[in-house]
Amino acid sequence: MTGTICLDVSRGLKISITMVSKTRERLLDVAHQLFASNGVERTTMNDIATASDKGRRTIYTYFKNKKEIYEAVIERESEAIVMRLRDIVASDMDPATKLRRFLEARFDIVEETVKSSATSQIISYLTLDYKRLERVRILAVAKEMDLIKQMIDDGVAKGFFDPTQAALLPGVYQMIFQGIDYCHLRRNFAQLNMTAAGIRSSVIDFINNTLLLKSTTI
Numbered sequence: 001m002t003g004t005i006c007l008d009v010s011r012g013l014k015i016s017i018t019m020v021s022k023t024r025e026r027l028l029d030v031a032h033q034l035f036a037s038n039g040v041e042r043t044t045m046n047d048i049a050t051a052s053d054k055g056r057r058t059i060y061t062y063f064k065n066k067k068e069i070y071e072a073v074i075e076r077e078s079e080a081i082v083m084r085l086r087d088i089v090a091s092d093m094d095p096a097t098k099l100r101r102f103l104e105a106r107f108d109i110v111e112e113t114v115k116s117s118a119t120s121q122i123i124s125y126l127t128l129d130y131k132r133l134e135r136v137r138i139l140a141v142a143k144e145m146d147l148i149k150q151m152i153d154d155g156v157a158k159g160f161f162d163p164t165q166a167a168l169l170p171g172v173y174q175m176i177f178q179g180i181d182y183c184h185l186r187r188n189f190a191q192l193n194m195t196a197a198g199i200r201s202s203v204i205d206f207i208n209n210t211l212l213l214k215s216t217t218i
Helices: 002-038 045-052 056-062 066-090 095-126 130-157 163-186 196-211
Strands: none
Touching (some): 002 045, 002 056, 002 066, 045 056, 045 066, 066 095, 066 130, 095 130, 095 196, 163 196
8 A cells, every 4th residue: 555655646746747847838938939029128927927828926936036037048048059969968979970960960050040040030139139149149159168178078088189179179169150150140151152061061071180180080
């Protein structure tokens, strides 16, 4: 009997945790939509409660105030951007393969983001939501740089990467991708006598050839 009671309690706890998670995600989904369409300053806790079909009491169970909701939205958006990169860094691939996959994924992310959210980004800027987008970008970049540093340090420790070149890569990497992101947003590769595919291939090969020790080149 005791075992059955424990099992029921455990099952009930899992259901409760799942419901809490779903409710919190629902609130963040609604807040994100309202921030994007109305701007953060113009969005109130009442707006979020009404749009989510939740009472104010429910919202305050999860978040102390609008600022806390806003910070949670920023965190979730930035994590969604780098999640694919985080999975690669955490994988058991060797450092050389991991580096190439990381770079390929980084190009995929910006290409997919521009294709899927160009319209919503324009709407966000027109509705004064550019501050949120900039916060997301800055936090995502910080997380991305932490990940690439982890990956580089691991590659150097395992004898795959040139230590001298590895020390220079983070700053160079950041400047390269700032330019690439800008070109994708402006869609101006042709004006620079380049193609998106050509730049992708050249950057991946350049970073790999520069960082990998000759004995580990793949």
